[in-house]
Amino acid sequence: xxxxxxxxxxxxxxxxxxxxxxxxxxxxxxxxxTEAVRILREQPIEVIISDQKMPTLSGVEFFELIMxxxxxxxxxxxxxxxxxxxxxxxxxxxxxxxxxxxPWNESELKAMVNxxxxxxxxxxxxxxxxxxxLHRMQEARTMALMIQRATGQASGLDADQTAEIxxxxxxxxxxxxx
Amino acid sequence: xxxxxxxxxxxxxxxxxxxxxxxLFSSFSVHAQKFIGTRLEHLPADYNLSLLEVxxxxxxxxxxxFEQLVPNLGMGEGVExxxxxxxxxxxxxxxxxxxxxxxxxxxxxxxxxxxxxxSYPGGIMNTGGDGHQFGTYPSFPVPLVECNELHALFRMxxxxxxxxxxxxxxxxxxxxxxxxxxxxxxxxxxxMLVMLLYNLFLFLSIGDRSYLEYVLFIFAVGGxxxxxxxxxxxxxxxxxxxLNLRLTHLFGVFSGLTTIVFVRNFLRLSRxxxxxxxxxxxxxxxxxxxxxxxxxxxxEWSYQLINFCAAGxxxxxxxxxxxxxxxxxxxxxFLLAFTVFIFAVVIFVLKDxxxxxxxxxxxxxxxxxxxxxxxxxxxxxxxxxxQLKRESVQAREEQLxxxxxxxxxxxxxxxxxxxxxxxxxxxxxxxxxxIQNTLDELQSAQQQLVQSEKLASIGQLTAGxxxxxxxxxxxxxxxxxxxxxxxxxxxxxxxxxxxxxxMDPGLKEEMIQLKEMFGSLxxxxxxxxxxxxxxxxxxxxxxxxxxxxxxxxxxxxDGDNFTMAQINELLESTLIVLRSNLKDHAVVEAxxxxxxxxxxxxxxxxxxxxxxxxxxxxxxxxxSGLAVEERIVRISSKTVESIGQSxxxxxxxxHGVGMTEAVKAQIFDPFFTTKAVGExxxxxxSIVMGILSDxxxxxxxxxxxxxxxxxxxxxxx
Numbered sequence: 084x085x086x087x088x089x090x091x092x093x094x095x096x097x098x099x100x101x102x103x104x105x106x107x108x109x110x111x112x113x114x115x116x117t118e119a120v121r122i123l124r125e126q127p128i129e130v131i132i133s134d135q136k137m138p139t140l141s142g143v144e145f146f147e148l149i150m151x152x153x154x155x156x157x158x159x160x161x162x163x164x165x166x167x168x169x170x171x172x173x174x175x176x177x178x179x180x181x182x183x184x185x186p187w188n189e190s191e192l193k194a195m196v197n198x199x200x201x202x203x204x205x206x207x208x209x210x211x212x213x214x215x216x217l218h219r220m221q222e223a224r225t226m227a228l229m230i231q232r233a234t235g236q237a238s239g240l241d242a243d244q245t246a247e248i249x250x251x252x253x254x255x256x257x258x259x260x261x
Numbered sequence: 262x263x264x265x266x267x268x269x270x271x272x273x274x275x276x277x278x279x280x281x282x283x284x285l286f287s288s289f290s291v292h293a294q295k296f297i298g299t300r301l302e303h304l305p306a307d308y309n310l311s312l313l314e315v316x317x318x319x320x321x322x323x324x325x326x327f328e329q330l331v332p333n334l335g336m337g338e339g340v341e342x343x344x345x346x347x348x349x350x351x352x353x354x355x356x357x358x359x360x361x362x363x364x365x366x367x368x369x370x371x372x373x374x375x376x377x378x379x380s381y382p383g384g385i386m387n388t389g390g391d392g393h394q395f396g397t398y399p400s401f402p403v404p405l406v407e408c409n410e411l412h413a414l415f416r417m418x419x420x421x422x423x424x425x426x427x428x429x430x431x432x433x434x435x436x437x438x439x440x441x442x443x444x445x446x447x448x449x450x451x452x453m454l455v456m457l458l459y460n461l462f463l464f465l466s467i468g469d470r471s472y473l474e475y476v477l478f479i480f481a482v483g484g485x486x487x488x489x490x491x492x493x494x495x496x497x498x499x500x501x502x503x504l505n506l507r508l509t510h511l512f513g514v515f516s517g518l519t520t521i522v523f524v525r526n527f528l529r530l531s532r533x534x535x536x537x538x539x540x541x542x543x544x545x546x547x548x549x550x551x552x553x554x555x556x557x558x559x560x561e562w563s564y565q566l567i568n569f570c571a572a573g574x575x576x577x578x579x580x581x582x583x584x585x586x587x588x589x590x591x592x593x594x595f596l597l598a599f600t601v602f603i604f605a606v607v608i609f610v611l612k613d614x615x616x617x618x619x620x621x622x623x624x625x626x627x628x629x630x631x632x633x634x635x636x637x638x639x640x641x642x643x644x645x646x647x648q649l650k651r652e653s654v655q656a657r658e659e660q661l662x663x664x665x666x667x668x669x670x671x672x673x674x675x676x677x678x679x680x681x682x683x684x685x686x687x688x689x690x691x692x693x694x695x696i697q698n699t700l701d702e703l704q705s706a707q708q709q710l711v712q713s714e715k716l717a718s719i720g721q722l723t724a725g726x727x728x729x730x731x732x733x734x735x736x737x738x739x740x741x742x743x744x745x746x747x748x749x750x751x752x753x754x755x756x757x758x759x760x761x762x763x764m765d766p767g768l769k770e771e772m773i774q775l776k777e778m779f780g781s782l783x784x785x786x787x788x789x790x791x792x793x794x795x796x797x798x799x800x801x802x803x804x805x806x807x808x809x810x811x812x813x814x815x816x817x818x819d820g821d822n823f824t825m826a827q828i829n830e831l832l833e834s835t836l837i838v839l840r841s842n843l844k845d846h847a848v849v850e851a852x853x854x855x856x857x858x859x860x861x862x863x864x865x866x867x868x869x870x871x872x873x874x875x876x877x878x879x880x881x882x883x884x885s886g887l888a889v890e891e892r893i894v895r896i897s898s899k900t901v902e903s904i905g906q907s908x909x910x911x912x913x914x915x916h917g918v919g920m921t922e923a924v925k926a927q928i929f930d931p932f933f934t935t936k937a938v939g940e941x942x943x944x945x946x947s948i949v950m951g952i953l954s955d956x957x958x959x960x961x962x963x964x965x966x967x968x969x970x971x972x973x974x975x976x977x978x
Contacts, residue, residue: 093732093736094797095732095733095736095740095796095797095800095801096732096735096736096739098736098740098790098793098794098797099735099736099737099739099740099743099794099797100739101790102739102740102743102744102746102747102790102793102794103739103742103743106746136845138844138845138889163727163730163731163732163735185731185732185734185735186731186734186735186738186739187735187739189739189742
């Protein structure tokens with residue numbers, strides 16, 4: 084089940100959201116930004132939905148706040164207020180993935196959350212693959228060093244063979260860096 | 262009787278009289294007089310003639326002959342002597358006659374062989390009582406004596422020129438001539454008298470001043486002629502030597518003055534020949550001076566002055582011609598009259614100067630001339646009267662014409678004026694309609710501005726209200742869908758329960774299944790959720806209806822009509838509408854007075870007022886650096902008593918930036934704004950002011966820069 088966090092100052096919205104999506108997602112709701120941060124820390128949240136218009140801080144501000152610590156969850160902004168400047172700004176800065184207008188359409192919202200979760204997982208997969216590659220590269224590099232060292236000890240290798248080996252090692256490094 | 266006809270008959274009469282005069286005059290013998298000036302002798306100028314005694318003169322041998330037939334001995338205080346040698350044989354018994362009645366003092370001595378045998382007094386000084394004279398001229402009889410040498414010595418002194426037309430004639434002849442002269446002068450006097458009386462009568466009947474002047478003129482001119490010819494006694498002057506001596510002068514002055522007065526008036530010199538008019542004034546003064554000289558005894562100077570002035574008569578000719586040229590027809594007669602007279606004067610003078618012979622024609626030239634003058638002047642006067650009549654008729658016609666013209670002009674002027682007035686009126690009307698148009702445009706522009714301000718504030722509100730409405734609508738709609746699903750879960754349970762039969766032995770089994778269903782469907786949770794959702798729906802609908810109610814109050818359709826309304830209700834509805842706008846910016850603390858009376862107001866417009874002021878209050882704290890919780894807008898309402906009247910007082914206070922005095926003075930001015938371009942119309946508070954003044958409300962603004970602003974509004978009850 085997808086873990087969704089929904090932040091809104093309006094309690095009834097939280098209730099309605101949970102009632103609507105509890106059968107499909109693992110829903111976490113709160114009215115307090117601090118509580119939201121706690122949930123983020125404790126739960127594997129995949130999608131964050133925040134109301135834009137809140138008394139203490141706006142949705143965009145909340146996203147900015149959590150970005151450094153929790154960059155991975157997909158962020159979506161929910162607002163009934165056409166605060167278009169904030170939305171444009173947020174999209175441009177890459178802080179939000181989708182903008183949802185109140186009142187929400189349940190099935191659309193559900194689809195969006197699913198898409199966002201998919202995106203989350205794709206990114207996660209890429210990121211995991213990257214980690215595997217990194218690991219292998221490190222191993223390769225270690226191996227290359229070991230080979231280099233062994234060859235040096237053997238000192239039977241000519242200069243061309245050494246250059247060939249170094250070139251391969253550099254190639255591996257470049258690919259890993261990409 | 263026709264005027265012109267009567268004038269014409271007068272003219273005919275004058276013509277007849279003139280004709281008779283000429284015929285009569287022609288019937289007299291007009292043979293040349295035989296003056297014997299060349300036989301006369303005088304003493305040379307080196308003698309002191311005044312002191313000489315007659316005896317000395319008689320013995321004198323220094324006699325010098327005259328060359329003229331009519332000698333002129335001049336005039337003055339000096340005495341002149343003259344000797345006439347007589348032929349005792351042929352001339353005794355005859356008369357020596359000096360045909361000059363103007364010699365003041367004249368004595369004739371008869372000297373026979375050196376002895377004075379007789380003396381005869383004569384001249385003006387010696388008239389009266391003496392019967393030696395035949396007629397008006399001094400005459401002296403040549404004595405019947407036997408002498409070898411017989412002389413007549415004349416001692417003469419006069420203040421008039423001593424012209425000596427001397428002749429020797431038989432007494433019969435002298436008497437005849439004197440008689441003839443008397444008759445002629447009587448005729449002359451008669452003519453003058455007739456003219457005088459006639460014109461006097463005209464003056465009395467017509468009243469025209471010029472007739473009186475003419476009468477005086479006739480008297481003066483006629484009198485002058487008579488006096489010059491020795492008929493002064495008819496004025497009784499012979500009894501008054503003093504007067505007698507000056508009679509010529511006086512008549513000269515008199516005729517000069519009357520001529521000036523008559524001519525001036527007759528020729529209308531002041532109008533036609535102003536320069537002559539002025540010149541005649543000078544002559545008038547000269548005549549008065551001559552009169553004065555005559556009175557004080559300077560007779561010689563007086564005579565010279567009179568002569569000098571009389572020469573001025575010539576000026577009348579050009580004056581008359583000028584007048585005639587200017588279209589004054591009576592001047593024609595006048596010209597004729599004066600030409601005749603001056604012609605006569607010229608003849609007279611030339612005769613005296615010896616240029617032309619001294620005969621009856623020349624002698625009578627002056628009286629004849631003056632008679633003709635007087636007659637013709639009469640005609641001139643008649644013509645003048647006619648002219649005056651014509652002129653007065655013309656003047657009347659002219660007046661009539663002018664008045665008709667004036668009337669016509671007035672009519673035209675009136676129509677022009679009416680036209681102008683009409684033009685002006687239409688111009689004014691068009692200007693008026695232009696002004697009305699401009700006014701309408703202005704009003705419509707104003708309405709548009711007011712409307713746009715309204716729309717701006719409505720737009721400002723819309724976003725907030727949309728959010729306000731969106732939240733409840735969102736969760737109500739969503740909750741309803743969720744409720745349906747929860748209900749479906751419950752329905753499953755209910756259906757299960759419905760299908761259970763108490764008699765069924767497998768009931769226990771079914772109960773167990775039901776329990777499992779409870780667990781799998783999490784019915785307890787669902788129950789709680791349903792309750793929460795229902796609470797949300799209730800709350801949502803309540804809030805929605807509250808907002809809608811607030812909006813309705815806020816923008817009531819009858820908001821521009823005066824109705825009785827509760828101020829607190831208006832404030833609250835405004836706050837509802839503003840809630841979402843204010844929520845993130847300021848906190849509202851309201852202290853509404855209880856039981857406030859209703860106020861007659863335009864609720865919709867008052868909402869606009871409150872909204873504007875509250876929004877301003879909230880915005881004034883944006884930049885104050887205060888936290889949202891500290892940005893307090895304090896709104897209060899209460900009833901107050903002031904100046905004997907009840908008011909509802911609404912105070913709206915903030916802790917914002919406040920205003921300077923300069924800003925405060927302008928806040929109600931249209932288009933004044935402290936906001937950035939495009940953020941405010943500058944019309945908000947000016948509209949507020951307009952609305953409040955429509956409510957007769959008082960507005961006080963209590964502000965201090967950096968401290969805050971309080972609006973105090975009092976509505977009269």
